[in-house]
Amino acid sequence: MKELKVGIIGFGTVGAGVASCLLKNAGVIEKRTGVKTVLTRIADLDITSDRGVQVPDGILTTSVKELIDVCDIVVELIGGTTKSKEFILEALKKGKTVVTANKALLAEHGEELFRTAEANHVTVHYEASVAGGIPIIKSLREGFVGNRINRIYGILNGTCNYIFTRMEREKLGFQDVLTDAQRLGYAEANPSLDIDGFDTAHKAAILASLAYGKWFGMKPVYVEGIRNVSLEEIRNAEELGYKVKLLAIIKKDEKDAVEIRVHPTLVPEESPIAGISDVFNGVMVNGDFVGNTLFYGRGAGREATASAVVSDIVDAALNLANGCPERLQSFREGALYSELIPMSDIESRYYLRITVEDKPGVLGKIATLLSNYNVSISSLMQRNRNSEEEVSIIILTHMALESEVQKAVRMINQFPEVKSPINLIRIEDL
Amino acid sequence: MKELKVGIIGFGTVGAGVASCLLKNAGVIEKRTGVKTVLTRIADLDITSDRGVQVPDGILTTSVKELIDVCDIVVELIGGTTKSKEFILEALKKGKTVVTANKALLAEHGEELFRTAEANHVTVHYEASVAGGIPIIKSLREGFVGNRINRIYGILNGTCNYIFTRMEREKLGFQDVLTDAQRLGYAEANPSLDIDGFDTAHKAAILASLAYGKWFGMKPVYVEGIRNVSLEEIRNAEELGYKVKLLAIIKKDEKDAVEIRVHPTLVPEESPIAGISDVFNGVMVNGDFVGNTLFYGRGAGREATASAVVSDIVDAALNLANGCPERLQSFREGALYSELIPMSDIESRYYLRITVEDKPGVLGKIATLLSNYNVSISSLMQRNRNSEEEVSIIILTHMALESEVQKAVRMINQFPEVKSPINLIRIEDL
Numbered sequence: 001m002k003e004l005k006v007g008i009i010g011f012g013t014v015g016a017g018v019a020s021c022l023l024k025n026a027g028v029i030e031k032r033t034g035v036k037t038v039l040t041r042i043a044d045l046d047i048t049s050d051r052g053v054q055v056p057d058g059i060l061t062t063s064v065k066e067l068i069d070v071c072d073i074v075v076e077l078i079g080g081t082t083k084s085k086e087f088i089l090e091a092l093k094k095g096k097t098v099v100t101a102n103k104a105l106l107a108e109h110g111e112e113l114f115r116t117a118e119a120n121h122v123t124v125h126y127e128a129s130v131a132g133g134i135p136i137i138k139s140l141r142e143g144f145v146g147n148r149i150n151r152i153y154g155i156l157n158g159t160c161n162y163i164f165t166r167m168e169r170e171k172l173g174f175q176d177v178l179t180d181a182q183r184l185g186y187a188e189a190n191p192s193l194d195i196d197g198f199d200t201a202h203k204a205a206i207l208a209s210l211a212y213g214k215w216f217g218m219k220p221v222y223v224e225g226i227r228n229v230s231l232e233e234i235r236n237a238e239e240l241g242y243k244v245k246l247l248a249i250i251k252k253d254e255k256d257a258v259e260i261r262v263h264p265t266l267v268p269e270e271s272p273i274a275g276i277s278d279v280f281n282g283v284m285v286n287g288d289f290v291g292n293t294l295f296y297g298r299g300a301g302r303e304a305t306a307s308a309v310v311s312d313i314v315d316a317a318l319n320l321a322n323g324c325p326e327r328l329q330s331f332r333e334g335a336l337y338s339e340l341i342p343m344s345d346i347e348s349r350y351y352l353r354i355t356v357e358d359k360p361g362v363l364g365k366i367a368t369l370l371s372n373y374n375v376s377i378s379s380l381m382q383r384n385r386n387s388e389e390e391v392s393i394i395i396l397t398h399m400a401l402e403s404e405v406q407k408a409v410r411m412i413n414q415f416p417e418v419k420s421p422i423n424l425i426r427i428e429d430l
Numbered sequence: 431m432k433e434l435k436v437g438i439i440g441f442g443t444v445g446a447g448v449a450s451c452l453l454k455n456a457g458v459i460e461k462r463t464g465v466k467t468v469l470t471r472i473a474d475l476d477i478t479s480d481r482g483v484q485v486p487d488g489i490l491t492t493s494v495k496e497l498i499d500v501c502d503i504v505v506e507l508i509g510g511t512t513k514s515k516e517f518i519l520e521a522l523k524k525g526k527t528v529v530t531a532n533k534a535l536l537a538e539h540g541e542e543l544f545r546t547a548e549a550n551h552v553t554v555h556y557e558a559s560v561a562g563g564i565p566i567i568k569s570l571r572e573g574f575v576g577n578r579i580n581r582i583y584g585i586l587n588g589t590c591n592y593i594f595t596r597m598e599r600e601k602l603g604f605q606d607v608l609t610d611a612q613r614l615g616y617a618e619a620n621p622s623l624d625i626d627g628f629d630t631a632h633k634a635a636i637l638a639s640l641a642y643g644k645w646f647g648m649k650p651v652y653v654e655g656i657r658n659v660s661l662e663e664i665r666n667a668e669e670l671g672y673k674v675k676l677l678a679i680i681k682k683d684e685k686d687a688v689e690i691r692v693h694p695t696l697v698p699e700e701s702p703i704a705g706i707s708d709v710f711n712g713v714m715v716n717g718d719f720v721g722n723t724l725f726y727g728r729g730a731g732r733e734a735t736a737s738a739v740v741s742d743i744v745d746a747a748l749n750l751a752n753g754c755p756e757r758l759q760s761f762r763e764g765a766l767y768s769e770l771i772p773m774s775d776i777e778s779r780y781y782l783r784i785t786v787e788d789k790p791g792v793l794g795k796i797a798t799l800l801s802n803y804n805v806s807i808s809s810l811m812q813r814n815r816n817s818e819e820e821v822s823i824i825i826l827t828h829m830a831l832e833s834e835v836q837k838a839v840r841m842i843n844q845f846p847e848v849k850s851p852i853n854l855i856r857i858e859d860l
Contacts, residue, residue, distance in 0.1 A: 017719070025576050025577065025578060032643065032766075033758065133719070133720035134723060138569070142565070142741060143569075144741065145463065146452070146459060147458075148458055213461050289455075290728070290734050292727065293563060293726060295723070295725055296725075306576070307576055307577055308720075311572060311573050311574070314576065319757070322754035322757045323753065336458060
């Protein structure tokens with residue numbers, strides 16, 4: 001039986017999970033595949049702290065160089081985009097197959113890594129970079145290989161989904177939930193990467209690239225985080241039959257033009273994606289043959305991420321053991337789209353909450369202005385606020401052009417009767 | 431670029447779907463993988479009827495032998511277990527890679543096919559045999575390769591799920607919905623394979639085999655169909671917070687003993703699997719690292735099945751093009767369980783509906799008898815029927831032993847006060 005030597009760079013949470021999975025389930029993997037994945041080295045600056053995993057003697061090292069030299073499969077789990085990139089490039093140049101969970105690195109430097117892998121006749125595997133334990137990369141690349149991808153909707157950040165779920169269930173404000181989430185370890189001390197949408201955007205860039213055959217990077221991804229979604233928005237959405245989710249939206253139109261965007265989104269409460277709550281992730285893929293599919297599971301965490309990393313390790317091991325290290329390239333260029341649609345040109349439905357003085361004529365003024373920008377109203381709800389002189393007008397629009405809506409919003413914000421900037425959330429009827 | 435010749439045996443609904451997918455999306459596949467999958471032959475007894483797909487001249491043939499000779503990848507889509515088996519064995523013996531969607535054949539004769547494939551250094555691929563377009567076979571074998579599988583719950587038959595969904599929504603009886611489903615083409619003229627649970631059982635046998643490393647066949651699978659689930663059961667379930675689903679249940683206990691069963695099941699209405707309605711399929715997999723995951727999509731139909739068949743064709747093509755035809759064996763024996771639990775020894779919760787004469791003392795008699803068999807009641811509901819003298823007693827039990835429950839049911843059925851045999855449905859709290 002063929003043995004493959006596996007080295008893990010980074011003995012943090014995920015690194016410890018991968019080590020634990022490889023050690024606990026080596027027998028399972030061997031029975032299923034006929035290859036042995038042997039944990040041979042773990043490199044970290046700190047090789048003395050207890051990570052709760054009993055590793056074999058002599059495998060801990062502080063030398064990444066030595067790890068790369070002795071291992072067949074190099075697993076990068078240190079995160080960041082500097083050292084990690086350096087280590088991966090070094091491993092690839094030495095002809096080692098690489099596994100990584102590093103979405104930021106891939107989104108930003110994927111092309112360079114893939115080019116280096118190709119030049120050295122090896123591959124980079126990255127199942128764990130999107131949606132944790134859900135095998136979405138494999139499903140997109142292999143399971144749906146015969147499909148043109150029409151749409152992908154993803155809830156890809158557990159922290160944001162957890163915050164929305166708690167706001168909704170406990171009727172708490174954004175900041176209160178965030179603070180509590182930080183206390184409980186569901187949000188980072190510096191939560192920006194998650195709540196400002198960048199983490200989701202990295203993952204959206206990867207999924208879009210796989211769907212449309214071009215490594216897009218972050219540039220074409222429109223990103224808006226969740227800081228401005230107040231409890232009032234969540235309550236109003238609920239009353240209108242929607243839930244609020246931070247959604248990655250990847251779509252192509254009839255002319256094969258593609259849009260990639262990440263922003264808070266109202267989704268119909270009866271849609272399967274609305275039912276994905278707490279820290280769970282979910283991805284909906286629509287292909288021209290497969291139709292609608294949905295995947296649901298843990299998007300992060302030591303164990304779920306380890307499951308994905310180990311599936312990559314085994315894929316790599318099967319390739320190496322069978323003499324086909326490049327069976328499926330890390331990524332293959334070949335555009336399956338016509339052009340990218342800039343954010344200003346997308347069309348969507350919109351939720352607008354406008355806080356105005358309670359005076360006659362205001363509503364008419366707003367409706368007229370929206371209509372001047374070809375924004376037509378599909379429903380309207382008026383709410384008295386605590387203050388007697390203010391009311392909230394909640395408008396849902398029909399499909400409208402983003403640039404027109406933004407112009408209309410800017411104009412309305414300048415009305416003297418408007419008391420605070422409009423809250424705008426896009427609607428996706430899935 | 432490497433070209434692989436693909437031959438389809440059986441130009442029926444799925445065959446036409448696969449042909450259409452290969453023809454329409456050949457360019458997509460080529461861009462994504464670097465291999466060309468060329469539709470080279472389609473064999474059928476009838477090569478003149480219009481299937482709505484424009485195929486290249488000269489590829490239709492009535493000779494399966496000729497197809498096998500000229501193609502690299504042979505796709506069996508005729509169904510049944512006689513001719514299909516013969517053709518597959520012939521192809522394998524000639525060193526051809528085989529793709530099939532034939533769950534009945536696999537469940538019953540998988541071992542022989544896999545042995546023959548191994549002896550000839552090729553493989554059999556069968557993604558489309560379970561849950562149509564959902565890549566559940568690939569996910570189980572590859573995505574979750576590093577996990578011990580604790581549980582699989584599957585809604586695997588679209589016809590049954592469609593019938594339950596309509597009974598529930600339209601408050602119609604089983605027979606009415608079945609007749610209408612037959613008229614609409616959602617149920618076969620002879621619906622037994624679907625509604626008596628055998629189709630689900632074939633799929634359960636395949637999933638269990640992949641999870642536990644032993645090709646089980648149909649023998650250890652307990653099967654119960656949906657004919658006896660009346661509208662009254664569905665209504666009562668709803669009132670109690672459950673939905674009725676035909677569920678494939680595959681579980682292992684702490685001692686690694688495995689149970690495989692298919693029967694109507696009450697599932698909590700808030701569980702994600704309860705939300706899978708109409709003809710959709712859904713599979714929940716729990717692995718020791720990945721935790722709970724759920725897959726959802728179309729389980730049947732020309733296009734969705736074609737998507738799965740084509741993913742197998744591409745997998746096979748990548749193996750052949752890269753000189754690793756046996757990269758992942760069709761199936762690899764290697765038991766990951768200790769023993770099979772016979773149905774009589776399983777433990778479950780139960781829903782029992784007992785129609786009795788409305789006389790004092792009956793309830794006490796029933797409760798005492800259940801208690802004698804260690805069946806304890808978790809909740810109880812009494813219902814007046816149309817007739818004044820009859821009432822329905824609906825009992826939900828705590829966990830109890832199947833054999834004891836069955837004995838108790840037999841005893842209670844003999845009470846003179848009991849007017850018709852007890853309706854029993856197992857409950858799974860997921």
